[in-house]
Amino acid sequence: MEFLRPTTWDDALAARAAHPGALPIQGGTDVMVELNFDVRRPAALLDLTGVAELRGWDADGDAIRIGAGVPYARIIAELGGRLPGLAQAARTVGSPQIRNRGTVGGNLGAASPAGDSHPPLLASGATVEAESAARGVREIPVGEFYTGPKRSALEPDELIRAIRVPTAPGPQYFAKIGTRNAMVIAVCSFAVALDPARRRAGTGIGSAGPTPLRAREAEDFLAAHLDWDGGGPLDDVVARKFGDLVAGAASPIDDVRGTAAYRGHALGVLARRTLGWAWREHTGQTRREAS
Amino acid sequence: MAAPVKAPGRVDAPGRGRVGDSPPRPDGTLKVTGEFAYAxxxxxxxxxxxxxxxxxxxxxxxxxxxxxxxxxxxxxxxxxxxxxxxxxxxxxxxxxxxxxxxxxxxxxxxxxxxxxxxxxxxxxxxxxxxxxxxxxxxxPVTDARAVVADPERYRVQENGGIVRHQPVRVGDVDRARAEAEVVVTGEYEVGIQDQAFLGPEAGLAVPADDGGVDxxxxxxxxxxxxxxxxxxxxxxxxxxxxxxxxxGGAFGGxxxxxxxxxxxxxxxxxxxxxxxxxNRRESFFGHVHRHPAWMRYEYGATKEGRLLYADVQIVLDGGAYTSSSMNVVGNAASLGVGPYEFPNLRIDGYGAYTNNPPCGAMRGFGAVQACFAYESMMDRLAAACGLTPVQIRHRNAVTQGSRLATGQIIDSPAPLAPMLERLEAMPLPPVADTSDLRNLPGGVAQTTHGEGVVRGIGYGVGIKNICFSEGFDDLSTARVRLEAIGGEPTVLVHTAAAEVGQGLVTLKAQIARTELGVDRVTIAPADNAVGNAGSSSASRQSYMTGGAVKAACEAVRAELLARAARRTGRGDLSVRNGVIVSRAAGEVATVAEILGDDPIEETREYHHRPTTPLDPVTGQGSSHTQLALCVHRAVVDVDVELGLVKVVELAAVQDVGRIMNRQSLEGQIHGGTAQGLGLAVMEEIVVADGAIRNPSFTDYLIPTILDMPPMRLDIVEYPDPHAPYGLRGAGEPPTLSSTPAIVAALRDATGKALTRVPVRPEHLVG
CATH class of the missing domain: 3.90.1170.50 (Aldehyde oxidase/xanthine dehydrogenase, a/b hammerhead)
Structure with missing residues (x-):
């Protein structure tokens, strides 16, 4: 197996173009497991950890542009205030060691429906900055990025350079079901993001369909039925209907981690609860930090 | 040929700890710093x-x-x-x-x-x-109960069929049923648990010049x-x-x-x-697992909750080959109703051959499966009689002099009643501090901020046989050498006993220091250049290899004092802190002086008391060497809407006869309890049509530090006069009782019947 180790972004793109069979690797928390267990046998590995351009994040207008090589640990430590949904999701990834290595860029590259960062990216309307040596940069709305189980809209000569996530315009919450209390892959997960100024709510569903999903009908329902100006408590009927719509938007299956019926049920509960927390925060109560 | 790189060598036991102290482990620092050489x-x-x-x-x-x-x-x-x-x-x-x-x-x-x-x-x-x-x-043949019902039809190999059927018959169950004022029944199931040791199977074979192999x-x-x-x-x-x-861990696997x-x-x-x-995946196929079990129980009692009879069928699935299934069935049958007195019993324990994953030894060995069922039954009976879980157990608890199901008289302390009293008297933990998500079900995955969370409390009791049973002479052997090295008396302890993490390597040094009054102890690698030590299983090595080291040390000491007596002409000698002491004259010589250039080496075998087989028809016999009790109280918070669980606290009282090394012992109780927690709420090899669906640590989950709560321990010492130092094996009992205690607490919180472990979220919300 060839091991390609570019140190600049241009070299990385050139290597990608020259070796379409090369598998990009960042933290290696997914790729190395697959190699060790002989699940994948790529012709080459394209190690992106030496590319300095990927290792930082910066504020870019109303968004944060996160380099594809920024590990979860830094998102938690440095972006919890501006991207609370993504930071909460990052906090649920693996163990401290995994969070020191793993990246949102890698999570997108793997495009597993169970990836923890996908729901908050969907809920907050993030875009993926993909680039190729031949055609330059293109912005892919994250809702169009996932095309199937472990498949994405990336072309064979493209690499993920960065993820652009709008700075949270309102409360955001992420919740994930697992059958133990840490270091667990999602049985299902859910993210909600409120944008009170635009009277919109975003959603993201994980591990309950062939790809990460948005619950568009549920989003429209909230846009129409939340008392955006009133500031009163959340109407329980609205919360329950929202839960039902989220559950209805998913297409879960029975597998070794859980049943479809349980996933549907749990998504309804998570949707209702996360909306409740977001609404309480919006209406003036203190938001709670994931600790 | 030279020894391989990373082959074990002699290690010096650090510290000066005697029996009862907690000196550092010889391998402790190496393991913590990542330098310990695994296979x-x-x-x-x-x-x-x-x-x-x-x-x-x-x-x-x-x-x-x-x-x-x-x-x-x-x-x-x-x-x-x-x-x-x-x-x-x-x-x-x-x-x-x-x-x-x-x-x-x-x-x-x-x-x-x-x-x-x-x-x-x-x-x-x-x-x-x-x-x-x-x-x-x-x-594939995958239904163990179908095999038991029609063993001729479902033969996966020459032996059968049924591995073993062990009945236990006491009194007259049918008559007792007619007289019972309260009858409760239950059917229980235990999924396949894996030992999940962290160091996968590994080794090196070196061809030798004599045509053999190292x-x-x-x-x-x-x-x-x-x-x-x-x-x-x-x-x-x-x-x-x-x-x-x-x-890197064993647990029977x-x-x-x-x-x-x-x-x-x-x-x-x-x-x-x-x-x-x-590798990890292969390891799931490379060793036997804990037998899954299907268990049907019926208990009759007086309305005051005094047990009259039990009618029990236990089916264990051993997979295609025999492994240790015969003895697992023996344990499940002989300990099938736990540490309670029953005047009438009909127990049938079966092991079946199937094409499911092979099963054999795992910590608790047949007693774990039965314990989940009999403790669930005790709670069911308590409810039917209007008693608390502690009352029903207290009322029927065995004590010294009681008969087990096998008719064996318990002839050493069995302080179950006082243990239950101590457990119940322990303070309960406060309500969860919900400002830290880690205190809640789901942890930082943030599934609740307190919504839907209900607290439950449950109790569990377990009894485990220590050492091998049913007439087996599982001896151990130790060779102990005392010599003066650089003017300092030094002990070399050599056994073939496996150090699998339990701390025997520490204990051997403690025993040598205690018996020989010498600080410096070196532990030789375990190998077959010395005699059989038996298995590091059945919680037996402190008892058996501890007993062998003690016996060999006593022989060395006798020779040392005999030499000292010849040298000094005195008969009132003992050895203390490297010095030979005369009762009348005080210090008369150093140990090093007596040894000179002539080491003393003795090898001794240690045998426990003989046991007897179980009668194949009645299941009667004094089959167990020693029995050990542990009791647990579990406090859980359950998110009843999502079925997620936070075990808040596990309190335990265990009788160990004599505390040999408190730190190692607490580690064993913590670890056994954690393994029981795993079985209660997450650990299962999921099988479909004989194939394993989750051979990875991604999907075979074991508890993390956020799943295993702090423990409140109360270790009691009722010495067993038959055992070295009065000790009682301690590694397995906590694995038994923590599972039913946690499930009882989940029932208390949810009102669900929960007859299968591990309990999954679906079971708690369905």
Whole structure:
């Protein structure tokens, strides 16, 4: 197996173009497991950890542009205030060691429906900055990025350079079901993001369909039925209907981690609860930090 | 040949701790800093890598097998099949019925079919893909209860059928049923738990000049390994030299052979050292698991809750080969109703052969499965009689002098009633501080901020046999050498006992210091240059190898004092802190002076009291060496809308007879409790049509630090006069009682019946 180790972004793109069979690797928390267990046998590995351009994040207008090589640990430590949904999701990834290595860029590259960062990216309307040596940069709305189980809209000569996530315009919450209390892959997960100024709510569903999903009908329902100006408590009927719509938007299956019926049920509960927390925060109560 | 790199050597036991102290472990710092050499770290110049081709099918006939393409792969030195097994084609812990390599049929998914030795593990792995096996896939037998109902119809191998049926008959159950004022029934199920040790199966085989083989393996019982390996290699046992390599956990899963014969075959064939090291996935197929169980219980009692009878059927699924299933059935039957007095009993314990994953020894060994059922029944009976869980247990608790189900009289303390009183009196934890998500079900995955969370409390009691049972003489042997090195008396302790993490290596030094009054102790690597130590299982090594070290030290001390008596002409001598002391004259010589250049070495075997087999019809007999009790109280917070669980606290009272090393002991109780927690709420090998669906730590979940709560421990010491130092084996009992305590607490919180473990979120919300 060839091991390609570019140190600049241009070299990385050139290597990608020259070796379409090369598998990009960042933290290696997914790729190395697959190699060790002989699940994948790529012709080459394209190690992106030496590319300095990927290792930082910066504020870019109303968004944060996160380099594809920024590990979860830094998102938690440095972006919890501006991207609370993504930071909460990052906090649920693996163990401290995994969070020191793993990246949102890698999570997108793997495009597993169970990836923890996908729901908050969907809920907050993030875009993926993909680039190729031949055609330059293109912005892919994250809702169009996932095309199937472990498949994405990336072309064979493209690499993920960065993820652009709008700075949270309102409360955001992420919740994930697992059958133990840490270091667990999602049985299902859910993210909600409120944008009170635009009277919109975003959603993201994980591990309950062939790809990460948005619950568009549920989003429209909230846009129409939340008392955006009133500031009163959340109407329980609205919360329950929202839960039902989220559950209805998913297409879960029975597998070794859980049943479809349980996933549907749990998504309804998570949707209702996360909306409740977001609404309480919006209406003036203190938001709670994931600790 | 020279020893391999990372082979174990002698270690000096740190500290000066005697029996009852908690000196540091000799291997403690190395393990914490990552420097400890496990079997997977073994290396030798010129060695080859072995790999195993395993059956993808739970049951299939092998029509043909072509190793040609694999053998032609550059870098491959040998490809072996059953035809290359030099001697006996089958082996087994208790009954040789497991093929070294499949002959004409595979009977479980993962059964070894062929072996490869190559220059590099990757070449070996590629070569496995080039072995062409033509399988005729057969319908697997997967329903153990169907096998028990019709053993002739569902025979997966020559032996059957049913591995063992052990009845227990006491009194007249039918008459008691007619008289009972309260009758409760229940059906319970236990899923397959895995030992999930962190160091996968590994070892190194080195061909020796005498035609034999030197093996460095992480195992639990060196001598039994060699007894099984020798006939398969067609070698006399003395030409197999086995040294314990660093063990990364065992829990019963290393009691059966894994790669031992395979690596030896490859080494003998190629004339080169051969290393084998399973990866995590292969490990799930490379060792036996805990038997899954289906259990039907009926209890009758007076309305005051006094037990009148039990009618019990327990079915255990052992998979295709015998392994230790016979003894697991013996435990499940003899301990099937726990530490409670029943005047009338009808128990039927069965083990079945199927094509499900192979099952054998795991911490708790048959007693775990029954404990979940009988403790669930005690709670059911308590509810029916209007009693609390503690009251019903207290009312029926055994004590010294009580009869077990087998008729065996408990002839040492069995302080269950006072243990329950102490447990109930322990303070309860406060309500959860919900400002920290880690205190809530779901943890930082943030599934609740307190919504839907309900607290529950439950109790569990367990009784476990210590040492081997049913007439087996599981002796241990120790060689102890006392010599003056650089003017300082030094003890060398040599046994074949496996240090699997339990701390025996520490305890051996403590015993030597206690008995010989010497600080400096060195521990020799475990190997078969010294006599049999028996298995590191059944919570027996403190008792048995502890007993052997004590006996050998006593013999050394006797010789030391005899020499000192000859030198000083005094008969009132003892040894203390490296000095020979006369009662009348005080210090008369140093130990080093008495030793001079002439070391003292003694080897002793230690045997426990004989036990008897169980009567095959009535199940009566004094079958157990020693019995040990542990009681748990679990406090849980359950998110009743999502079915997620936070175990808030586990409190335990355990009788250990005598605390030998409090730190090691607490570690054992914590670890056993955690393993019981795993069985209660997450650990299961999920099987469909005989195939494992979750052979990885992604989907076979074991508790993390956020799942295992702090423990409140109360360790009591009621000495057993039959055991060395009065000690009672301690490693397994907490594994039994924590599971039913947690499930009882989940029932208390949710009102659900919860008759199967592990309890899954679906069961709590359904």
């Amino acid at each position: 997977s770290d073994l290396w030798m110049s010129g060695m080859l890598w072995g790999a195993t081709l395993r059956s993808p099918h739970p049951r299939a006939r092998i029509r043909s097998l072509d190793v040609g393409p694999a053998l032609a792969t550059p870098g491959v030195h040998a490809v072996l099949t059953h035809e290359d097994v030099p001697g006996a084609k089958v082996f087994g812990l208790d009954l040789p019925d497991q093929p070294v390599l499949a002959v004409d049929e595979v009977r479980y998914q993962g059964e070894p079919v062929a072996l490869v030795a190559a220059d590099h593990p990757e070449i070996a792995r590629r070569a496995l893909d080039r072995i062409v096996v033509d399988y005729e896939v057969l319908e 093996l460095y393996v992480s195992t639990q019982w060196i001598h039994r390994d060699v007894e099984q390996i020798a006939p398969c290699l067609d070698l006399p046992a003395e030409r197999i030299r086995m040294t314990m390599a660093g063990v 290393r009691e059966d052979l894994s790669m031992q014969i395979h690596a030896a075959m490859l080494a003998l064939r190629t004339g080169r050292p051969v290393k084998m090291s399973y």
